[in-house]
Structure formats: structure tokens, C-alpha cells
Amino acid sequence: MCAYGESNVAIYRGDKLEALIWAAFEEEIPIIMAVPIEDRLLRLYAADYVNYPVADLVFAENDTLVLRELPQTDRYCSGKVPLPVGWGKSLKAELSALNAAGWSARSAEKGKLAPVECSGSGAGYCVYMFDHEGAELKLTTYGGEAQANGPAIADYEVTCSPL
Structure with a gap:
């Protein structure tokens, strides 16, 4: 089995950094990937030994980035x-x-x-x-x-x- 190290999610528009996202867990569990769920929505996954989703990143109509809790x-x-x-x-x-x-x-x-x-x-x-x-x-x-x-x-x- 493998464990993941430190990581962040960087959002760019062209070559300009728009946002930087990292997991603020007590144990510093890294965000390892962003998976497209639908148009303008990415699901962010963290991992220690098992990958699991931690939040959704929504690209709102006005190009605002919204980080939201996972839906039920x-x-x-x-x-x-x-x-x-x-x-x-x-x-x-x-x-x-x-x-x-x-x-x-x-x-x-x-x-x-x-x-x-x-x-x-x-x-x-x-x-x-x-x-x-x-x-x-x-x-x-x-x-x-x-x-x-x-x-x-x-x-x-x-x-x-x-x-």
C-alpha cells in the first residue's frame, strides 16, 4: 500500500494563478485530485491510504469559484x-x-x-x-x-x- 504526501490544488486562468486550495485537516491529509462531475463542477478528493471526496468546487456563472460541502x-x-x-x-x-x-x-x-x-x-x-x-x-x-x-x-x- 502507498500513502500520499503533501499536495494542493492550483486553479489557473491561462498562466495566472486564480486560487490555491489545500486541506486544513489536523492530520494534514493531502488533496490528491479533482474529478469533473458535471459542467462547471469538480469534486476534490483527499487520501491517506484510501481516496475519498472532501468538497465540491463550483465554477459559478460569473466566474466566481465556490467551495462547498458535499451534497447528501x-x-x-x-x-x-x-x-x-x-x-x-x-x-x-x-x-x-x-x-x-x-x-x-x-x-x-x-x-x-x-x-x-x-x-x-x-x-x-x-x-x-x-x-x-x-x-x-x-x-x-x-x-x-x-x-x-x-x-x-x-x-x-x-x-x-x-x-
Whole structure:
């Protein structure tokens, strides 16, 4: 496993520095990447051993930069498909929110949620698949059943299909 060192996010307009963003956590966890979520919106991720989102950076219509907290729910597929935001939370704790938002687990063994694949790396990374009308969710967890609340959500990827 690798741990990340110090890093910042620099925003440039042409060759002029417009803004500099860094994580102000007690433990100096670095911001490692900015991922485009939609037009004029970047999600900022921090990491120690696991990447996780910490804030959204919005490019407002008047070219103002706005740093905002993560939403409770992300919307995908032209806003038609809701997905509760649950990074770092236990999968068990988030299942009811996923079900309430219309997501259903694709695989189950004896009535229990089952991963479709696991890494075997010792870190306990596993992938679970969920379906929603018009979309599928690939949800990655880390840790395992030995953790007090089971594996935690590390990442997700939504793929939209024609409605």
C-alpha cells in the first residue's frame, strides 16, 4: 500500500494563478485530485491510504469559484437518478438509503448482499453491483466483515442507460 504526501490544488486562468486550495485537516491529509462531475463542477478528493471526496468546487456563472460541502445526494443521468453520498460509511448503514433511492442489489447469497468480486489484496477491496431504472452502480468497499460495521464505501461509479 502507498500513502500520499503533501499536495494542493492550483486553479489557473491561462498562466495566472486564480486560487490555491489545500486541506486544513489536523492530520494534514493531502488533496490528491479533482474529478469533473458535471459542467462547471469538480469534486476534490483527499487520501491517506484510501481516496475519498472532501468538497465540491463550483465554477459559478460569473466566474466566481465556490467551495462547498458535499451534497447528501448526487444526481446522475440528467438528474433523473439519485444516489445517496456515503463515502467512508459502512455499506450496511447505507443499504437502506440506497434502497429508498430506488437502488437494488444485483447479487445476493442466501438473502445477504454479496460482492461480485474482491481484490484478494489483504485490504479487503470488494465490488458490489446495484441496479436502478436507467442506471447501474458499481460500488467499491474496503475493509471486511471483521470491521465493527462491515466494509466501508470507498468509491462508486454510475453508468447511465437509455430510459
